[in-house]
Amino acid sequence: MMKAASRKIRVLLVDDDEDDYLIIRQIFSKIPEAPFSLEWSDDYDKAWRLIGQRKHHLYLIDYRLGEKSGMDLMRGMLPQARPEPFIILTGAGDRDLERQAMREGASDYLVKGSFGPELLSRTLQYAIGRKNAEQQRVQYLIELNRSKDEFISIASHQLRTPATGVKQYLGMVLEGFVGEVTDRQRDIIQKAYQSNERQLRIVADLLKVAQVDAGKIRLHKQKVSVGEMLGDIIGEQADTYRMRQQSIRFTSPSKATTAHIDVDAVRMVLENIIDNASKYSSEGTTVNVAVKEDDHSFEITVADQGVGIADDEHAKVFEKFSRIENPLSTKVGGTGLGLYWAKKIVDLHGGSVRFTSEPGDGTTFYITLPK
Amino acid sequence: MAEKSAQTIFIVEDDQDLNGAYHMILESSGYDVTVAFNGKEALEKLSSMVEPPRIIFLDLRMPVLDGIGFLKEYNAPAHPETTVVVFSNYDAQKEVDEAYELGASRYVLKARATPNELVRIVRDIMSD
Ligand SMILES: Nc1ncnc2c1ncn2[C@@H]1O[C@H](COP(=O)(O)OP(=O)(O)OP(=O)(O)O)[C@@H](O)[C@H]1O
Ligand SMILES: [Mg+2]
Numbered sequence: 001m002m003k004a005a006s007r008k009i010r011v012l013l014v015d016d017d018e019d020d021y022l023i024i025r026q027i028f029s030k031i032p033e034a035p036f037s038l039e040w041s042d043d044y045d046k047a048w049r050l051i052g053q054r055k056h057h058l059y060l061i062d063y064r065l066g067e068k069s070g071m072d073l074m075r076g077m078l079p080q081a082r083p084e085p086f087i088i089l090t091g092a093g094d095r096d097l098e099r100q101a102m103r104e105g106a107s108d109y110l111v112k113g114s115f116g117p118e119l120l121s122r123t124l125q126y127a128i129g130r131k132n133a134e135q136q137r138v139q140y141l142i143e144l145n146r147s148k149d150e151f152i153s154i155a156s157h158q159l160r161t162p163a164t165g166v167k168q169y170l171g172m173v174l175e176g177f178v179g180e181v182t183d184r185q186r187d188i189i190q191k192a193y194q195s196n197e198r199q200l201r202i203v204a205d206l207l208k209v210a211q212v213d214a215g216k217i218r219l220h221k222q223k224v225s226v227g228e229m230l231g232d233i234i235g236e237q238a239d240t241y242r243m244r245q246q247s248i249r250f251t252s253p254s255k256a257t258t259a260h261i262d263v264d265a266v267r268m269v270l271e272n273i274i275d276n277a278s279k280y281s282s283e284g285t286t287v288n289v290a291v292k293e294d295d296h297s298f299e300i301t302v303a304d305q306g307v308g309i310a311d312d313e314h315a316k317v318f319e320k321f322s323r324i325e326n327p328l329s330t331k332v333g334g335t336g337l338g339l340y341w342a343k344k345i346v347d348l349h350g351g352s353v354r355f356t357s358e359p360g361d362g363t364t365f366y367i368t369l370p371k
Numbered sequence: 372m373a374e375k376s377a378q379t380i381f382i383v384e385d386d387q388d389l390n391g392a393y394h395m396i397l398e399s400s401g402y403d404v405t406v407a408f409n410g411k412e413a414l415e416k417l418s419s420m421v422e423p424p425r426i427i428f429l430d431l432r433m434p435v436l437d438g439i440g441f442l443k444e445y446n447a448p449a450h451p452e453t454t455v456v457v458f459s460n461y462d463a464q465k466e467v468d469e470a471y472e473l474g475a476s477r478y479v480l481k482a483r484a485t486p487n488e489l490v491r492i493v494r495d496i497m498s499d
Contacts, residue, residue, distance in 0.1 A: 157460060157461060160460045162388070164481045164482045165389050168392035168396065168485075169388075171485045172392070172395065172396060172486050175485065177396060200482050204482070
């Protein structure tokens with residue numbers, strides 16, 4: 001906002017009628033102790049620029065302003081997101097307009113010709129007071145949100161340590177550090193180990209999400225071969241696909257496609273999408289992975305023949321914790337964080353991730369990243 | 372240098388259960404293990420060791436004196452015979468970077484390493 005140079009409340013009047021300006025200036029001049037300084041703008045475009053510079057504490061805007069109305073100006077400036085209040089000036093008896101102005105986020109309205117210095121001063125002071133209170137609430141909510149992110153991060157780390165302990169002790173048994181166990185015992189310990197691995201994965205997902213939400217992710221970009229990266233991921237998931245009796249086909253790019261990306265992050269993105277393609281498909285289906293490129297970007301497609309995603313669920317797919325019900329969703333585990341995180345990571349790279357889906361026939365995900 | 376003491380592994384980890392697990396894993400694999408539960412205790416034990424350890428597994432978040440605080444006092448470059456492995460459950464890039472700057476040469480995410488992988492890391496370092 002403003003520097004402390006002048007203690008006065010700076011008001012910008014936007015009114016294309018000079019006579020009105022002169023009258024209003026006159027009224028301002030009668031306010032005791034002159035707490036306001038008034039600047040005048042007589043056209044829409046100039047006002048737009050001045051508002052953009054944010055040098056004023058408050059805007060007094062005439063509803064009738066050439067072809068464009070004062071409301072257009074206000075709307076364009078998203079009053080909800082601005083700390084400076086707007087007050088609309090209307091003609092006498094225009095109740096509808098007054099109501100509309102308030103709905104659009106004006107702090108108040110003044111009817112031209114019907115206010116003197118006292119009402120003007122009080123209206124302006126109140127508007128600023130209310131905006132300040134609102135700003136404090138916003139600040140409070142921002143703080144609250146930050147402390148929520150922090151809480152998730154701390155809680156997840158606290159959960160990680162004991163789960164790591166479980167992993168080590170069970171791992172010692174499974175990996176033969178403490179002698180033989182019977183097959184039945186091994187089975188049971190294996191199950192406990194798997195459960196614990198799932199817990200560790202959820203904790204890791206929560207931490208990843210808390211990190212992107214807090215804006216703490218820094219990409220470490222390096223040059224990598226996209227084909228090799230995909231080959232690795234597909235190789236690692238071969239067992240999962242075999243277990244579900246599915247096949248995965250990879251059409252590697254004709255020439256070596258290299259990209260400048262954060263490999264670890266992008267790998268996790270692709271791992272999840274390729275894992276989803278299997279998770280949300282039944283036995284006997286095939287997943288096709290392919291890479292296309294042009295001069296500036298490359299696109300990875302992952303096409304499955306799975307359950308698909310209904311049209312009215314599309315908006316939910318990239319939301320946090322969203323799991324869409326489908327015939328397979330109760331059988332396969334998941335926290336619904338994978339795609340939320342994926343979108344954030346791809347966005348950070350300046351790329352995009354989208355999908356098309358035919359319920360019952362399959363889904364295709366498209367991941368586009370700049371080279 | 373005596374064979375045996377050259378093989379000593381020093382575990383600095385504040386969580387009792389984890390400290391105990393790593394102790395068991397490495398001891399049952401034939402290594403001499405010394406443990407400490409925070410950075411201050413680690414510095415004290417180090418100063419009374421006859422031979423320096425071959426490896427220090429160093430947790431970062433610990434009470435009294437944390438891993439970074441330990442490294443600042445310890446001065447890793449003055450101990451080329453010892454490899455410091457940062458052992459953390461925080462994939463907090465900043466802290467790990469700082470540990471590297473202070474002379475740590477490896478990083479292990481505790482939640483990921485299995486007992487066998489831990490032993491593999493040790494063998495790897497010992498065979499260098
Ligand atoms: N290929 C797909 N076919 C059908 N539905 C899908 C597909 N990919 C994602 N979905 C739907 O979108 C939801 C969100 O996917 P996302 O990867 O974020 O979560 P998840 O797989 O449930 O859990 P996780 O966080 O463990 O990855 C899934 O629960 C699923 O309902
Ligand atoms: Mg998933």
